[in-house]
Amino acid sequence: MAPKIIPNISVDCVVFGYDGTTKSLNVLLIKRYLESKETHEILVNDYVLTGYHALENETMDDTATRVLRELTGLDNLYKKQFKVFGDPNRLMNEKDIIWVESENFNQRTITIAYYFLVKTDEVDIEKNTRQAQWFPVNNLPELGFDHKKIINEAYADLKAKSLSEPIIFELLPNKFTVKELQDVYESILGVEIDNRNFRRKLLTKKYLIELDEKQVGVSKKPSQLFMFSKDIYQKIYKESYLISI
Template sequence: MMDFRKIANISVDCVVFGFDNININILLSRRMLNMHDLKYPVIDDWVLTGDHVFKSERLDESAVRIFKELTGFEDVYKKQFRTFGNPERIKNEKDLLWLKSKGVEARVMSVAYYFLLPAERVDLKNGDTKWFPLKNLPHLGFDHEEIIVRAFDDLKQKVMSEPVIFEFLPDKFTLNELQIAYESVLNTTIDNRNFRKKAICKSYIVPLDEKRVGSSKKPARLFMFSKDIYEKTSSKNSIISF
């Protein structure tokens, strides 16, 4: 039987990375509180989406629940990458006021996950959630800036050793879209001709008899990522190196 009581000092924070064919973005939630009392500051900023863990809930289940409530999805790549438990991590006046208003303890252990998906998959229905370019984030509450930095550092390492870059792309993609995704994550410029040669040599990047027709660009051939081929040949087919 599910116990929906929440554990007071254990929470899960979700870093949602989304690629929009130009930038890597972070999905943030708006945090607002006005006590209508001059003694207290007005809170109007942005935070990662998180929640406390239910007593009968596994950490992964909690992360999926929070992510699904935020995006409507649950079948995307996720990774638990770090726990944040510094006793000094929450000391800002606004953060302490926010926790007090929610009846939550100031000393909270946060288990952080990140999720990867194409930004266009998420239907933003109101102004309470918004995509922000990773390079241009607003002021964030709590220690969420540090959590995002740590998540992105982990993602960059993951991209160079596993095929997680394809989580950012639609099922059918162009090599140019794949290159831009790599460039966005690795914060570098990649030689186009050299990249195409390396990508085409990878058997798990499968060419299709289809092209993407744009309004102003020459039609580009579409490709797909084959997880089955990658898993069967991963020892021979390393991730594209730069």
């Protein structure tokens, strides 16, 4: 027998993706579209986070992992459960009521929110059946439900965590330059960072290993490559800012 859903408990996933080409932090959203069966009038046409009801045999982490895998095909990504959203009116917008009724959702649904970190080029959105699309975190389209609030709170948490935990390296290749690391910080924090101060402070960090390698396939002078050592970080730091900017 297939496991039953818990009708008033869901998981919503904020998938943050870093685009190394555009140097932008993005959010993966799916299309929400509904027409009237009688008149073909467009009733709902916006975007939402990916999410689904929890199943009776799942933990919340299991549900989040399942939802992410169904959307992106990926697993074993950094994820964080950051808040529960249970406002009684969170699904009471006019369009949301229409959608809830069409999908037979429970109007008093409580959602457990997670965020994930991924590099955008790891997600094949061309094959996605839910019309998934990346949007810059600071330039989002019209959103359904309370998903703008969920994204904003996830983003605020990500900013804070990027300064106190080594999660930023989830968005970089295994080997990276100082400039590439600076670009990720700037895209998340939304600030410009002084190059010299950043490099000076960064090179004192023992968990950043300078490699005997440089960039290849670049037209300009190749830059030095580095790696992040999780083992060294865990030995040296229990709770400390990665970098002060």
